[in-house]
Amino acid sequence: MRRRASLVLLSVAVFLAAMAPTLRWYVFPRVAKVPSNEYQVVALEARPATLLDYSTLKAREVEKITIVQTLKGNVEESKRIERGTDRDVVVWDALSYVMGPDGKMVSKIPERYVFDAHSQEPVNVPGATVDGDRVTREGIEFKWPFFTEKRDYLYFDAQTRTSAPIHYAGTRTFRGLEVYYFEQTIPWTQVPMPKTMPIEGITPELIASTGLTRWYTTKRMFWVDPVTGAPVNGEEVHREELRGAKALMGTDTVTVFAGHVKMREDFIASTVDLVSANRVGVLLLASYLPWSFAVLALLLLALALWLEHRSRRPAPASAPGAGPGPRPAPEPVTPPV
Amino acid sequence: MRALVAVAIGLAAALCVVLLFALVELPPEGPTSPRPLLTTDPGPRK
Numbered sequence: 118m119r120r121r122a123s124l125v126l127l128s129v130a131v132f133l134a135a136m137a138p139t140l141r142w143y144v145f146p147r148v149a150k151v152p153s154n155e156y157q158v159v160a161l162e163a164r165p166a167t168l169l170d171y172s173t174l175k176a177r178e179v180e181k182i183t184i185v186q187t188l189k190g191n192v193e194e195s196k197r198i199e200r201g202t203d204r205d206v207v208v209w210d211a212l213s214y215v216m217g218p219d220g221k222m223v224s225k226i227p228e229r230y231v232f233d234a235h236s237q238e239p240v241n242v243p244g245a246t247v248d249g250d251r252v253t254r255e256g257i258e259f260k261w262p263f264f265t266e267k268r269d270y271l272y273f274d275a276q277t278r279t280s281a282p283i284h285y286a287g288t289r290t291f292r293g294l295e296v297y298y299f300e301q302t303i304p305w306t307q308v309p310m311p312k313t314m315p316i317e318g319i320t321p322e323l324i325a326s327t328g329l330t331r332w333y334t335t336k337r338m339f340w341v342d343p344v345t346g347a348p349v350n351g352e353e354v355h356r357e358e359l360r361g362a363k364a365l366m367g368t369d370t371v372t373v374f375a376g377h378v379k380m381r382e383d384f385i386a387s388t389v390d391l392v393s394a395n396r397v398g399v400l401l402l403a404s405y406l407p408w409s410f411a412v413l414a415l416l417l418l419a420l421a422l423w424l425e426h427r428s429r430r431p432a433p434a435s436a437p438g439a440g441p442g443p444r445p446a447p448e449p450v451t452p453p454v
Numbered sequence: 455m456r457a458l459v460a461v462a463i464g465l466a467a468a469l470c471v472v473l474l475f476a477l478v479e480l481p482p483e484g485p486t487s488p489r490p491l492l493t494t495d496p497g498p499r500k
Contacts, residue, residue, distance in 0.1 A: 124460040128464040128467075131461045131463075132465075135465055135468035136471065139472060143475065160495065183495055185494070190486065190487070192483070192484070211491075212493075220494070383499040384499050387500075
């Protein structure tokens with residue numbers, strides 16, 4: 118009986134020992150993915166901000182600028198692209214919509230971001246665009262990979278349409294979560310005019326014909342949950358200028374937009390809640406279950422060996438005279454005559 | 455010999471789980487959200 122129990126325990130121990138690495142390195146990459154039908158909205162604000170008043174062609178300080186950033190997973194496009202690749206692909210149609218204090222549009226930049234659902238590596242296929250321009254991406258955007266490392270990453274900048282390193286700048290505690298803080302500075306760079314301008318009748322081509330050029334610099338900061346790779350907070354110190362404006366505006370440089378953009382408090386709170394819930398699932402699959410299986414496997418193996426050892430030990434003597442030794446002569450069947 | 459059989463049974467069970475994940479498709483995640491790309495302030499998040 119003990120022998121049979123030890124064999125069953127051995128079987129279960131082997132199963133658990135095999136499942137521990139399988140869960141971490143086989144099941145986890147297949148299950149932990151960004152869903153293709155994700156829909157997320159984030160509102161950011163700069164209070165106060167400097168904004169170009171197109172009616173006077175002068176920069177003025179305004180109470181606030183609101184940026185509404187929507188990410189919407191395009192399931193049909195992901196399925197179409199997946200047919201041509203052997204990976205799970207997510208397609209995000211994104212829109213950064215900037216509003217002045219009166220709610221009127223300041224700028225809007227649509228974007229299509231195609232990436233690997235697990236690793237977040239960009240998938241460069243036709244259709245990946247920023248403001249209608251086809252782009253080839255390197256590095257990440259919006260989200261870091263699961264189990265973010267303490268290192269620099271390449272981060273795609275939609276304004277310049279190029280990638281540059283975003284630097285790991287330390288581990289911080291943010292709303293009770295241990296997060297990695299990343300920082301990237303884009304130096305003054307000439308960037309294309311947005312396709313949609315805030316004043317009707319003014320087109321990027323018209324502005325370009327006056328000799329005006331658009332320049333931009335930013336310092337972007339992200340607080341990233343290293344388990345899910347999701348940013349729980351983001352800020353940007355953003356400046357945009359029109360240069361070569363002397364003939365038109367009297368000064369060579371005019372500020373189009375300047376401000377310190379921060380995620381709105383209610384969106385920070387909901388993002389922290391969402392990320393806290395998601396990280397439990399990720400940790401369960403990648404850490405808690407594999408380690409529990411490994412420890413349990415060792416315990417069961419030890420128990421199996423102990424039972425096996427017990428089953429092989431000779432039984433103790435139960436009465437005097439019993440046990441090994443010469444047996445007494447059997448009683449004769451027929452009495453002696 | 456019986457110990458070897460027990461080990462083989464444990465490994466076979468683990469292999470079955472691997473095959474299950476390889477062969478069974480994960481449930482579809484649902485269609486594209488009908489909600490639009492926003493061009494207005496979404497209001498306070500509850």
